[in-house]
Amino acid sequence: MTDEKKRPKIILEPDQRKQLVNIQRRLMIKSGLTLGAVSMLTGCNMQDGDEVDKVLWAMSRWNDRVQGWLFSGQKLAQTYSADQITKPFRFNAYYPEYNVPEIDIPNYRLEVSGNVQKKAPWTLEQLQRLPQSSQITRLICIEGWSAIGQWSGVPLKTFLENIGADLNCKYVGFKCDDRYYSSIDMATALHPQTILALDFGGKPLPPDFGYPLRLRMPTKLGFKNAKHIGAIFVTDNYPGGYWEDQGYNWYSGI
């Protein structure tokens, strides 16, 4: 959400994508095999399902596991002082800024489902009454840029405890009101710096940065920090994610 590329290439339908790659491959074969072997591999982009792509996906699953082992539920991300905050903060989404969704705030409800005891939806006021936590941390985008911001809201652990979530489940999933979706591992969900942010820079989240509710965790890449969250679910079935299903590494821990 916070950091995806607006390349028209990604917007191509899968069929179109495949066609384009096939054309490129035919040209490559024609142009001979000098650097052809390498050039043909450039078509292996984790989106065609060819043999090389299967290996890349398998490696990505392996990287998920390694990152799970490396992750320390106690280790805190570096925090910064107020004067180190990046201004202005960079907008990023899988759509341009003018397509930021409009959300009917008075009727906003956070839906809860999956392996939880209390499935009643939450209003913003109810979320605001839960214990709050604030952080000034660095958001690191998968593209490489980073920015320091201030977020505050309900620790996800507190929220999960409140809804009686089965904390032995593997995944916490998020559905967003801009049709984005993502999911994280339970260890990260319980990390003390993982929060359901209501505020950005001391004020309610602006539309550009995920109002009225977003996920904020400094232990994962930006795109995992889902914005405009409308529903949360707890599950053992791998839920994937918008970018994750296209080839971004699912764990994407930092």
Place this chain on the structure above:
Amino acid sequence: MRKKRIHPWPVRVCHWVNLLVMIGMVMSGWGIYNADPIFSFTFPQSATLGGWLGGNIGWHLAVMWVLAANGLFYVLWGLFSGHFKQRFFPFTPSSVWHDFVGALRLRLSHKSNQYNAVQKLMYVGVLLLGLLLVLSGLSIWKPVQFSGLVYLMGGFTIARYVHFFAMSGIMLFVIVHVVMVLLVPKTLPAMITGGKAVANKPGDSADD
């Protein structure tokens, strides 16, 4: 006296595996760089691997395991076989200067089995650059879990520059390396077949 080849088999295997690893890492890395360039240029799309950022990263983080395995094997073998000690050391600033001047005057022999001081410096230097590249890469990949590394690099933002310049340094080495092979082509078959067996100096370890 025992004999060994100019390039023992571990050197040859690691060398050619490393060639493929570097093509994979550099091309995918350039694609990642292009997603958010830190300078005012980008690399041509045809020089990148993976098609889009997700593919670039997929390649980069897959090939890195081959890099790690190959690099670890080479470094451990080089240390414990005495290969590094025998081939890369000793060299001194004055010997490097002497051989550098000699090379510029084209009066320096480029022997396959014994490196001059400039070569020794270059090979040790590129190994150190490789180490820097791996450490800066780890600190970009896991800045929270490896926060100590990030601190050593001078922060996350600077670590990206360190990673870039270490890559550039290695690319510079590759250019010089390939030019030297073109100037002294007889070195190439030796890296493929191992070359003729040559007499070991007393005290050297034999391993082939």
